[in-house]
Amino acid sequence: MHLRWGAHPGTGGSWDFAIGAPAAERAELMLDGTAHDMAPVGNGGWQASIPARDGLSYTFRLDGTDYPDPAARLQQGDVHGPSLTHDPEAFDWGAPWHGRPWDEAVILEIHIGTFTPEGTFAAAAERLPELADLGITGIEIMPVSHFHGAYGWGYDGVLLRAPHPAYGSPDEMRAFIRAAQSNGIVVILDLVLNHFGPFGNYLHSYAPEAFGGEATPWGDAIDFTRPELRALLRDMATGWIDEYRLDGLRLDAVHAIRDPSEPHFLFELLQTIRAKERERPIHLILEDERNLPDLREAGYDAQWNDDWHNALHVALTGETQGYYKAHAADPFGDLARAMTLGQVEEGQTRADGTKARGAPAAHLPWSAFVNANLTHDQAGNRPKGERLLSLIGDKAGAVSHALILLMPFTPMLFMGEEVGSTAPFPFFADPPKHAVAALREGRTKELQGLGYDTSAMIDPASPDTPRLCYPYGDTRRRTREWLRLTRELLSLRRRHLLPLLRSxxxxxxxxxxxxxxxxxxxxxxxxxxxxxxxxxxxxxxxxxxxxxxxxxxxxxxxxxxxxxxxxx
Missing domain, CATH: 2.60.40 (Immunoglobulin-like)
Known part of the structure; x- marks a missing residue:
């Protein structure tokens, strides 16, 4: 039985508290201001069962220093302070939900903090009926795990199981999901399991053994050979699914999960999720630069298909800097290959003589490729965060919009695409004051390394930057025409393409x-x-x-x- 990190309701008013802290010589639970000794349970684990209730503050005191719970479901304040006990079973879900099959998926990727002016789960829930009426059947939420600061993209979370309080409480997130499902919309959460953010990550203090090997581009590498860390991350993933009635997960940058173990963590996580019978299908999506079919063959539903996006971008804009260079030689030929086979790079020798990544994947169902003309990454990896539509204009934009929604692949739109928004989506974050200059400098170097002129870069650390990203402020005739187009395309997909795909x-x-x-x-x-x-x-x-x-x-x-x- 693996150590179950965190605070969990037990029986008879008792709660179970556990922490993996092999570096500690003594561990205490500080619960609502009172210290309780924790008992060692082997392999660096510590545990205590204490009478408690929902909403109490607690920390783990390791050798005299208090730390938040790395598996906390809720914080009292920011990521550095006490955690709060939270009973995930107390929420009333109302009517049961049986989900939707993957072949019906038309996904809208959204960032909760900029999807509405308020930037909350509650405000986002009010938008759901109109999305359902339009024909959107799935929402993919950019990461909400608690990160340092008031605003950010979410890929620097440190308390991976707790929703960021700027968006609302855990129950407000559940209410958002309940509202989506009551409108027939599945909810998929973008979850980062390949690294922890740099600010407020106390795992180094609990378990310095948790990290090792070559660092990822975003932080220290997690040592996936350690059973206790694998258990923590598995529990976080399954906790989101079961405690929030999610319809699935999108796993960020799984190519950065470096694991020599057998089975690899991703196969073990898949087996863990698929082993439990639920009343709804669970959809699992990958972001994986390797372009390999093995994980989808094993049971993951789909993978983001950056080959399509990047080839289309080069074909329509002529830009070939950074990662677009791979498609510079023949972008229209690459589009033809993506239409034919799903992917472009499948291990072949490319026109420039380089060896492509990947392996053939055309044997997979077309639904295994999530195709997008725009994602948060591709807009955000620009100094001014321009959308593709801002670069190519409405005529080319409308045709590519129709193409993405009427091809047989799983289509994904980025929030605002359905209304033809040209609002930018630059990168933004809220680091500690001492790290602001480093953020700006690092972002400048990164974008210059991709070949961009950063002289007019939107400030990634400014609190005004997230406000630029709201994509629904335009009420002109043009917006209504884009909505009409999207509605028509999604109706055609539902009435004509879906029966074809199912045949x-x-x-x-x-x-x-x-x-x-x-x-x-x-x-x-x-x-x-x-x-x-x-x-x-x-x-x-x-x-x-x-x-x-x-x-x-x-x-x-x-x-x-x-x-x-x-x-x-």
Whole structure:
């Protein structure tokens, strides 16, 4: 039986408290101002069972120094202070929820802090009925784990199991999820298990053995060979799923989880999650730069497909700096490959003579590729945080919007895309005052390393920066036209593409190039073939005349930007 870190309600009014602290010679529980001795339980673990109730403050006192609980569900204040006992079973979920199958997923990625002017779970919940009416079936929330400061993207969390209080309490998060599910929307949480943030991470004090090896780009590497750390992270992941009735997780940058163990932590986590029967399907999504199919073959549902985004970005903007350089030689050829096979890089030798990462993945269902034209990463990795739409304009933007929503892959929009927003989404964080200069300097060097001019960079440490990111302030006719377009596309996807997808994939896609910038793509299924003719910068002038389309925007045979969709 592994050590169950944290504070958990027991029986008869007793609570169980446990901490892994192999470096400590003595451990005490400070509960509501009273000290209680903790007993060693082997392998550096300490435990105590004490009468308690919901809402009491507590810390772990290790060799005379008080620390917050690394597995806390709730803090009394910031990440440095006492934790609070919190009973996750007290929330009333009301009606049961049986989830939705993955093939119905149309995902909207959102950042709770900038999705509404208030930046809270409660305010976000009020937006859910209109998203459901539009046709959004899933929300992917950027990380909410408690991080230092009042605002940030969330990828520097240190109390991974506790929602950041700026967004609301644990029960307010549950109420948001309940509201989403009552509107037929699944909720997926972006969870970071590859590192802890730099400010307020006290694991070095509890268990210095927790870290070792080559550091990740964002912090010290976690030693995944240690059973107690694996148990902590497994419990955090399953705790989010079970205590918040989540429909799934998106695991951030799993390529940075370096684990020589057998089984690898990611396979062990998958087995742990899949072993429990729940009343709803649990959807597991990966961000993985390696472009390998093995985790999806084992049971993960899907993976972010940056190959599609990056090739499209180069094709439509001409930018080739930083990681876009990989697609500089033939971005339109890479788009054709992504349409045909799902991914671009599958281990082949690239046009520039380099060896591509990855391995073939076309045998996977198309739903295993989460395709996006914009994500928080790709906007945020720019000095001014511009969206793709701001760089290419409405005509090209509308055609690429229709393409992403009508291809057979799992589509994901970034908040505001559904209304054609041009609000920026630059990186922002709220470090301690002594680290502000280092943040600005580090961000400048990082972006310069990607080839950007940072002379007009939006200040990542300014409290005004998050306010720039709210994407729904425009009420002009243009916004209404984008909403109408999104509604039509999602209705078509639901009524026509979903039955096709469910009839079963019948092989890879087939793509014919028409000139440099136009494609005729066909995807065969049991019930028919999805057929798309699209021009992305020049017309498909030599394409054959086509019958009446299921959906069209312009004429791809004559217009530089146009799309025509049929099902044969």
């Amino acid at each position: 079963g994939k019948r092989g890879p896609g087939e793509v014919t190039r028409h000139g440099l910038k136009a494609f005729h793509a066909r995807w065969p299924f049991g019930a028919g073939t999805l057929d798309i003719l699209v021009s992305l910068g020049a017309p498909a002038s030599n394409a054959a005349r086509r019958d009446t389309a299921l959906f069209s925007m312009g004429d791809p045979r004559r217009d530089a930007f146009a799309i025509d969709v049929r099902i044969d």
